[in-house]
Amino acid sequence: MPLNRDDLLELDRQDPLADHRDAFDIPEGVIYFDGNSLGALPKAAKGRVREVVEQQWGQGLIRSWNEADWINLPQRLGAKIAPLIGAQPHEVISADSTSVNLFKLAAAALRIQQQTSRERRVILSEPGNFPTDLYMLQGLCDFAAGEPELVTEPADSLIDRIDESTALVVLTHVHYKSGRLHDMTAITRRAHECGALVLWDLSHSTGAVPVELNDVGADFAIGCGYKYLNGGPGAPAFMFVAERHLSTLQQPLSGWFGHESPFDMRDDYAPAPDIRRVLTGTTSVVAASLFEVGLDRFRDVDMFALRKKSMSLTEHFIQLVEERCPNAGFELVSPREPQQRGSQVSFAHPEGYAIVQALIDRGVIGDYRSPDILRFGFAPLYVQYVDLWGAVEHLADIMCNRLWENPQYRHRRQVT
Amino acid sequence: MPLNRDDLLELDRQDPLADHRDAFDIPEGVIYFDGNSLGALPKAAKGRVREVVEQQWGQGLIRSWNEADWINLPQRLGAKIAPLIGAQPHEVISADSTSVNLFKLAAAALRIQQQTSRERRVILSEPGNFPTDLYMLQGLCDFAAGEPELVTEPADSLIDRIDESTALVVLTHVHYKSGRLHDMTAITRRAHECGALVLWDLSHSTGAVPVELNDVGADFAIGCGYKYLNGGPGAPAFMFVAERHLSTLQQPLSGWFGHESPFDMRDDYAPAPDIRRVLTGTTSVVAASLFEVGLDRFRDVDMFALRKKSMSLTEHFIQLVEERCPNAGFELVSPREPQQRGSQVSFAHPEGYAIVQALIDRGVIGDYRSPDILRFGFAPLYVQYVDLWGAVEHLADIMCNRLWENPQYRHRRQVT
Known part of the structure; x- marks a missing residue:
């Protein structure tokens, strides 16, 4: 039976790492699958940087090499x-x-x-x-x-x-x-x-x-x-x-x-x-x-729970893409066997660059890697199962309606 | 005629760079002569770091490589x-x-x-x-x-x-x-x-x-x-x-x-x-x-005015130390000729380490360099002439009253 949104919400409810999500600032309307390129902002970083700049540097000055x-x-x-x-x-x-x-x-x-x-x-x-x-x-x-x-x-x-x-x-x-x-x-x-x-x-x-x-x-x-x-x-x-x-x-x-x-x-x-x-x-x-x-943020994280969630996220993402975009021309580049895969999923597609741009335009942030790879990274501390659903909804829409043909998506920019 | 405090206040009034001082956060009660080791905090840095962390990183995420x-x-x-x-x-x-x-x-x-x-x-x-x-x-x-x-x-x-x-x-x-x-x-x-x-x-x-x-x-x-x-x-x-x-x-x-x-x-x-x-x-x-x-901060700074102030600060500092602490055992290590000197003044003294610590305790921050050097740096954008007076007042007091003999000042710490 194909996956549906409720299955993913149920996985989120059962996720032992679910509470970490709230420790990060994920922008409204963004599904962030690029934590393998630049991780998200931990909320606690805002106070820490203020302390380091305003107090330790500003007030402590050179003394902070010792005192801080x-x-x-x-x-x-x-x-x-x-x-x-x-x-x-x-x-x-x-x-x-x-x-x-x-x-x-x-x-x-x-x-x-x-x-x-x-x-x-x-x-x-x-x-x-x-x-x-x-x-x-x-x-x-x-x-x-x-x-x-x-x-x-x-x-x-x-x-x-x-x-x-x-x-x-x-x-x-x-x-x-x-x-x-x-x-x-x-x-x-x-x-x-x-x-x-x-x-x-x-x-x-x-x-x-x-x-x-x-x-x-x-x-x-x-x-x-x-x-x-x-x-x-x-x-x-x-x-x-x-x-x-x-x-x-x-x-x-x-x-x-x-x-x-x-x-x-x-x-x-x-x-x-x-x-x-x-x-x-x-x-x-x-x-x-x-x-x-x-x-x-990793202090109390069970690394085996982290790995388990990572494998589950990537597995469900592959399943969803293959179920929802069956004839869209995506070729799985990552190993199908989760034990042989890191926390990311890559697909090859001749229009990979434009598809990634169309996704980003809709707030689904993955990235493109030359020559034809769409790359999606799943940071297990803050990616939710339901994010997979949202992302693949957009992907299916882009593929069904050939939205990647829009010329604005085909102009090459630097992406790191 | 020996320098007095009013002479230095007058130099501050005539200083074409005086307005820059207010662009920096100098802690209350601190005379900072260590900008050659770690410069002071420009006030504008507080807003900028908040923008970079909270907006560019937090909200822009990977997109900021291009967009920011x-x-x-x-x-x-x-x-x-x-x-x-x-x-x-x-x-x-x-x-x-x-x-x-x-x-x-x-x-x-x-x-x-x-x-x-x-x-x-x-x-x-x-x-x-x-x-x-x-x-x-x-x-x-x-x-x-x-x-x-x-x-x-x-x-x-x-x-x-x-x-x-x-x-x-x-x-x-x-x-x-x-x-x-x-x-x-x-x-x-x-x-x-x-x-x-x-x-x-x-x-x-x-x-x-x-x-x-x-x-x-x-x-x-x-x-x-x-x-x-x-x-x-x-x-x-x-x-x-x-x-x-x-x-x-x-x-x-x-x-x-x-x-x-x-x-x-x-x-x-x-x-x-x-x-x-x-x-x-x-x-x-x-x-x-x-x-x-x-x-x-340097955008509109006339570098020749900067150098002129720097030479004047170091010159007046040497004069003050020599006038106010004439028999304290300080040996000028920096060149006496201002054209041959950077924006710092160094004195050798066998008790250099302890004297620097005593000064720091009173909010006069210079630093010590092995084996016997007291080093004072004068960042012309934010050091005021009157700071020279305040610093040498403390130095004279420390030397006259042999305050550097206090054992707490003689314990060696790391200073960068």
Whole structure:
């Protein structure tokens, strides 16, 4: 029997995470399926940013580095991210952008390998990985000593490509476009069998798909603050370094916030004895404080309930689209098996760009990814089951009435 | 005749910049001489941050990348910084931290040199340069291909140390500790005569000491957003690339925001044709928006009036300290000649740390720099002449009554 609106309302009534919705500001008339690109505003962020700007900065001024504990923001945020990714609190820290952090940890991994072998020079990733990951690795290989080399291998055969030449495997756990999950356990094990290290990009996982970094034995990870963690536009990112690497890790962006004693103002760099050694410049205090509000929302969240809701949302969305738009030309790009899928659903359609614009015009916000992908992300903390119904009502109307043919929807704009 | 309070009040009455004071939130009872470390809060920042968080993020969500023009923040801010440093608008951009930006541009400079000579490998700086600059250069030399080498030479003899082996000179224009100014014109000319490039760190200049980058022929510059530019704690920093280097510049932190077409999501990096090629990750939107408020304050400021007031403030402060605390043991560390001094005054004193703490306790906020420096920064937009009087009243009292002997002032804390 096809799904109907009442089925979805019933799922909302049974949802153990339903109360979180009210902690976010979702604009009237908007169905927001783009929390995988920019998470929604936690209501508590409004008061926090006012406090940080007006009180801590305005009144406390320079004293707030101590009195408001700005100095420990990176570690404090890291400790709050740790339980979401199966890490220990002292293995995680927040700073900079995902791109910059990838550079730091990939360079650190190469350095570890260079100390034992000059032959192990390959960084292995997949074609179609999130672009900035590939771009940063290209920049690193182009500039770093030791002639590192970036090799890409499609996901299906990647695990077999790992060998004695592999220094580092860099993959995004949940693929940004398809939502496909990599098997972290198998890839990490295979890499370690070959003597390679592994760096996981968790940008599309953290806050939606529970990850157990230490259970799988990951070496390094990075992730994004502004997607499912709701840290605000351009929020700082984070880094994970497994405890076994912490005391020896060397990274090239060795700025003063990573120094063992930054305010001694010595001429020679000496890394902090702990995770702070991956820090570089001054903490972006206002941005980090906003990020903390997003993280605090996860404090009492059962990550398994979160994953269960995420899988259920994506499953029901696929079912609804296929039931309500059966001959509209949508091809499911995401894995059909929920265990192999992150918290998003992607469909390919030749008119994908225009369809996404028509949806946005009606308040249904997903996004488009080149060349033909409609992408819908489901942040389990604030997306309701009934939102699925509303969104697919609009989608069905757009497809039945070919509303995407409207020329205003076909003009290409930048969308991030 | 010794200065008195009325003289200073008269200077305030004649000050053409006096009206700017009211645009800043200076806490009641505070005399703030630490704007060289963290600038004060522009009152307009309160409304702006509320708009960005509540409206642009909360209501606009992902649409604000276009509709609120988040995507162009880095260039827009750069264009507003340009007139303060004698650059063209398209030569400046805001992003990341000063430390990260130094790495990008120093690596880019090395790359330029490597294309013509493998022998030109020396990066020249001075001992006692701002620590993060030296640390970042150490990291760069340690990791980069081509065996670059960091050499430091004291300021007095540095210009003579530039030779055919010098790839790049990296100096901070105004020294963070002493306030001493480097002769940008002479050093840049000498470097170019030897085939070297020059990267100026303007962290302690921009917004207080006018700089003419293009007049002196500088190649690269970086600077800080949270000091005299009042961008907020940990504000994004900025980069300058002379037009002649823009179209060929290559930098290693080649993230998606520096790509010629980031939302095409291609696998291969291709740099933007313009200054955006020095960008890396996603713009920190809230932080950049706050920075813009600080920059907008400079829109109608005559930089020569600013410099004149800055020199007058520092001159009168030195005079007052020497008149009111004649035998207190203060040794002027900053140059006595105002033309050779930035907008700060530093004194050495064996009890410097405790004296600074005693001052802070009385609301006179300067800072301490290891090993014995009391540092006072004068942000000409909001420091009043009469503030000098109030501060030195407290200082004289502390010194006459040996209040710094109080044990609570002698316990070392972190101060940034």
